[in-house]
Amino acid sequence: xxxxxxxxxxxxxxxxxxxxxxxxxxxxxxxxxxxxxxxxxxxxxxxxxxxxxxxxxxxxxxxxxxxxxxxxxx
Amino acid sequence: xxxxxxxxxxxxxxxxxxxxxxxxxxxxxxxxxxxxxxxxxxxxxxxxxxxxxxxxxxxxxxxxxxxxxxxxxxxxxxxxxxxxxxxxxxxxxxxxxxxxxxxxxxxxxxxxxxxxxxxxxxxxxxxxxxxxxxxxxxxxxxxxxxxxxxxxxxxxxxxxxxxxxxxxxxxxxxxxxxxxxxxxxxxxxxxxxxxxxxxxxxxxxxxxxxxxxxxxxxxxxxxxxxxxxxxxxxxxxxxxxxxxxxxxxxxxxxxxxxxxxxxxxxxxxxxxxxxxxxxxxxxxxxxxxxxxxxxxxxxxx
Numbered sequence: 001x002x003x004x005x006x007x008x009x010x011x012x013x014x015x016x017x018x019x020x021x022x023x024x025x026x027x028x029x030x031x032x033x034x035x036x037x038x039x040x041x042x043x044x045x046x047x048x049x050x051x052x053x054x055x056x057x058x059x060x061x062x063x064x065x066x067x068x069x070x071x072x073x074x
Numbered sequence: 075x076x077x078x079x080x081x082x083x084x085x086x087x088x089x090x091x092x093x094x095x096x097x098x099x100x101x102x103x104x105x106x107x108x109x110x111x112x113x114x115x116x117x118x119x120x121x122x123x124x125x126x127x128x129x130x131x132x133x134x135x136x137x138x139x140x141x142x143x144x145x146x147x148x149x150x151x152x153x154x155x156x157x158x159x160x161x162x163x164x165x166x167x168x169x170x171x172x173x174x175x176x177x178x179x180x181x182x183x184x185x186x187x188x189x190x191x192x193x194x195x196x197x198x199x200x201x202x203x204x205x206x207x208x209x210x211x212x213x214x215x216x217x218x219x220x221x222x223x224x225x226x227x228x229x230x231x232x233x234x235x236x237x238x239x240x241x242x243x244x245x246x247x248x249x250x251x252x253x254x255x256x257x258x259x260x261x262x263x264x265x266x267x268x269x270x271x272x273x274x275x276x277x278x279x280x281x282x283x284x285x286x287x288x289x290x291x292x293x294x295x296x297x298x299x300x301x302x303x304x305x306x307x308x309x310x311x312x313x314x315x316x317x318x319x320x321x322x323x324x325x326x327x328x329x330x331x332x333x334x335x336x337x338x339x340x341x342x343x344x345x346x347x348x349x350x351x352x353x354x355x356x357x358x359x360x361x362x363x364x365x366x367x368x369x370x371x372x373x374x375x
Binding site for chain 1 (some may be wrong): 127130131160161163164165167168171172173175176177178179180181182258261265266276279280282283284287326
């Protein structure tokens, strides 16, 4: 189920995103964040990803922000 | 879905009706020029509202030039750990309260507006016309029959047998696909930091998408009413113009366009030989190193 939700995000990451160049204010990018959040936390991960997308706006300064805090590496 | 988007339908249709009303005394209420320009006006309004964001991004890109020494230091320090490199880079941006990246907000913000416009214009294109937002029955009928270069704004390529409509839709679909193609090609060739051969996979994907996007537009375009095609072509032209400006005047550091500009500036300011050479030297240096963080970031995207 989780992989099912993550699939379109992965599709976006490989196919759509390269077309527009790097855009995200955070590291890892919102899509990477979403993949790891959903795979690790499921439903809660979706909420986290939405919140991350909202935080990633023109007035934010970005920064380093992992979905899974202790485990480094996406 | 309709209830959520209803305020947007109202907003979009209100803008169109208002511009149309303002233009009616000049071109006539039922004239295709008034209705077409109303759609174009909506595009211009949306893009003008987004200009401050665009300016903000350009400013932070300029601020980045001042951070170059720090960035180089980070690149040198974490030469073998690209993840760490990207992290440190982000920390640097945050520390200096500047971030050259735009976030996806400008794209996300436009999506619902486009969708609403599509619904509103598609409603006009229905037979009989369906009204959305503040459009009156009279407006809808007038707009549906208004002609853009001889073709009713509500007509689609597939829904007609009239040659004029076919020609106009094909022209607009071609314009829509072509502007998408050139905009992305320009970004790929000049606007983005160079990638080395280890990013071959991504280059390959970019190349495929470069042709796939216009193709998708061309295929779906046959179902779009002329009004939507006008909107889309105008938006694309604006995007292209904006990007052209960025690439010429404020290119992303590390991109071919950036190097071109630096070379040009160096030539302009350099009276003797040595400052010119000096100005070029760091660019070459930068080219090799700048690739590193970008590469990692993209790989992770």
